[in-house]
Amino acid sequence: MTAPVRTARGSEELIRAEEPVLAHNYHPLPVVVARAEGAWVEDVEGRRYLDMLAGYSALNFGHRHPALVEAAHRQLDRLTLTSRAFHNDRLAGFAERLAALTGTDMVLPMNTGAEAVESGIKVARKWAYDVKGVPADRATIVVAADNFHGRTTTIVSFSTDETARSGFGPFTPGFRIVPYNDLAALEAAVDETTAAVLIEPIQGEAGVLIPDDGYLAGVRELTRRKGCLFVADEIQSGLGRTGHTLAVEHESVVPDVVLLGKALGGGIVPVSAVVGRRDVLGVLHPGEHGSTFGGNPLAAAVGTAVVELLETGAFQRRAAELGAVLREGLAALVGRGVVGFRARGLWAGVDVDPALGSGREISERLMREGILVKDTHGSTIRLAPPLTVTAEELTGALGTLEKVLTS
CATH class of the missing domain: 3.90.1150.10 (Aspartate Aminotransferase, domain 1)
Structure with missing residues (x-):
């Protein structure tokens, strides 16, 4: 030091x-x-x-980390923010390399993990209306008990942690809570209104709860069969933590949408992202979602350096x-x-x-x-x-x- x-x-x-x-x-x-x-x-x-x-x-x-600090210093001397009103010269490379690392098509850059979750919820609902044909304002998302996806008003609406919930109602509707690691309960909760199943591959805040072998593969099979999205919250479990780039790789599972954050900013700046298939993230159009700081050049520079560290395995x-x-x-x-x-x-x-x-x-x-x-x-x-x-x-x-x- x-x-x-x-x-x-x-x-x-x-x-x-x-x-x-x-x-x-x-x-x-x-x-x-x-x-x-x-x-x-x-x-x-x-x-x-x-x-x-x-x-x-x-x-x-x-x-x-020296490589991350160097990337931040280098970018600080050039450009830190433009807002998304303009393009910047770092964002395309960041998105290309993050998509390649995660095996996805498109990237929606945000800042915090909670923002990534909120963005994933919006994308899933928009997909349900535009692609699946769910009637307006009827979309549901199935989540797991004892989850931790953040602490915004919408997210605590489907938390089972009373400390996170108590005193913050009224709560956002549209969520169904089932026990974690229970495929039968999940199957019973999914219907024609279901936009997505949103789960953590490993529940971190609940005590690093690891589901049974076959659970994630079962979620993938069920969501495909039922015609809804599988959204994996890898904000804590992703980017190398579990021995793979993503925790879902332990079961060779490919979700439709993956939520990333925390390590993506290298401990230097807040960086998060929603990554997924083109036909899913492609439902967003200009003006429907955004963030002043999302995808800023400093974040993109640090995020690219993080991806570089992970690309070697x-x-x-x-x-x-x-x-x-x-x-x-x-x-x-x-x-x-x-x-x-x-x-x-x-x-x-x-x-x-x-x-x-x-x-x-x-x-x-x-x-x-x-x-x-x-x-x-x-x-x-x-x-x-x-x-x-x-x-x-x-x-x-x-x-x-x-x-x-x-x-």
Whole structure:
């Protein structure tokens, strides 16, 4: 890391200073990060921590990856924003390479993950009316319980998390909720009004829930047979995290539409995208959808650099290889503070014995030992280190988890 930038205020003072001026929509761990590089961060006092969360997969390539920082610096010196009122010289290349990477035809660039989900919903509804022939304002979208697709008003309308929903109604109609990993329930919910089935290939916020083998292939077969779209939310699971470019590749499934975000911006700028078939995204016409910042040249430059990193397949292979180390280490902890876990690639949900503390309490204990993770629900913590983490760093973190759980 470069020389630390010292602040006049320490961690405790900075945390206290946030209280009266920041809306209380988050409950962060009591660590104040001032600088970072690779898989490591440093707080304002100079204490170092191994980042085992990676911004919920937004930092798949670690903090300040040299190729991504260079791409951002280079573009900052040229052009940062035009709005989509004009073309810019970076957008076409970004769209071409992202479409090729994901095996799709067209790209709709946006900024945040929630925007990608909202855009996917709009595209699915428009397709239902223009192509499928669903009567006006009758389109439905089937989603899974315990989903996490964002926190906009429409998205929380089909959440089953009462913390996300309570106090934010009235809710947007047009959604049917079925249990995750249940093809029979899904089949029963799909009818002639169904525009799309929208699911996460792996439910991250729910605790890294991995469906049974054959579930995603079953969703693909059902949606084809019923004449509706399969929309896969790969905002957390995509772009190398699970050992493939997309998590659906574990079952060789090709959705009609894929939602991307987080890692697409390399941890530098917010970048998201809806990618899919030409006959689906082609339903949009000028004026029907847009974003001032979507597809801006700075985002396109960084996004292109992210795609370049993934085009070699090295990061996907790394996630698969280190994922084996992660699974082996967690398996050794079952019965020693861990009651169960689910893992795919460099992503795991770890269920800690509730007698040892809540997920929040375990996260705080790990923080004091120099490891940063975050809880999901109850006594579950999630592990999602940068794909740049080393095997030694990973085994060290697992050793620290063992120490916290058994000491």
